Amino acid sequence: MINPKTIPFFIIVTLLFIGGCKKEESSINYLSAPDNWRKETIEFPLSFAPSINYKGTEYVRFAPGWGKEGAEDYFSYAFLWYLDEKPTLSTTVLESQLEDYFIGLMQGMVKSEPDATKKVTETKAFFEKIDNASYAGKVITYDAFTTKKEVALNIIATYIECNSIDKHLVIFRISPKEIDHLIWNKLNEIQITQDCEK
Template sequence: MKSLLVTIITLICLTVHGQALPNKFDIHTWKPPYTLRIPDKWTTERFPIPIDFAPQISYKGIEDLRFAPGWAKQSSPDYWSYAFLWWLEGRPQINAASLQKDLTAYYSGLVGRNIVDRHIMVRKETPTNVSIRKLPKSASGDDMYEGTITMLDYMAQKPITLNCVIHVTSCRKYDRTGVLFELSPKPTEHANWQKLHSVQSSFVCSK
């Protein structure tokens, strides 16, 4: 009876933690349990969380990015338009204040990394300023937020303000939280946002 109980407990633990990320894994070959659309001609990247340029963000998980085709082209209407998912372990407390703090750390770190890598003069730095506010829940029950991120555009070497929309989804099956960020310097009425929304709406916690 005792051995049977141990076996049952072991199976339960394997079921609950079966999607836990190993300590060492290949970020490029890792197979996500969720679905997240890649629009035609868009590119992707993945990074582990904690993020190396923003270690003060204390979550654990994966960052999964979707870049519009003209993301890095200053002449393109897609410039700086992209989306990314934070696939986080557990149920961290996420609200407007925590998002504002985390995004300030994220973009300060991202800009700082590129100032060094691109040998940008310090006098061109722009303080990173993030403002986030809560919106009513989505039709599917997601917590929603919107806001702005003002920072140094390290590609154009001048200030830029990104508009952002954020969806927070509880993925109970895997004991995960999905935080989907949509970002663009274009106003939310611009056609860019149709593709960004299509990425967000494609997110499903399990395939």
């Protein structure tokens, strides 16, 4: 396992896209992205991570090259937790939740792979607080979908209180590429289509 306890993020860059909701007509998925970004919707409790004990929905948008080894946008995607209650977010909570999330996500894929279960359970998450609403982190896990190798994912998580509908939103933008890579321009353009203004 690689062990980057320090997270090489460009914090100033992250502050450029921290923020809120974009007023749009909502549709099946509350994340706006180009049409070729695949959509997925999952209800809480998540079947693969039931320890993340929220009520609500997860909305996901996958970059076109998400499952393509060597693609510039490999494993790059965003997901939104659209929650009924305010989550208790902290570096410790996010580390625990994202470890459970990725362990559960990958374990369902590795049952027939020798030694892969051990690699999945070695998943580690590290987060730092940027401000009162945002966190920068890294998850080191096993890509059971595509490469069958370890992958280090950079993650920006931002909390938004959506007073207009009494919901609580957490958007996660994820890529193994560093924050200064062009894929982050596309990830940062993904917006929430729910109007959260009072």
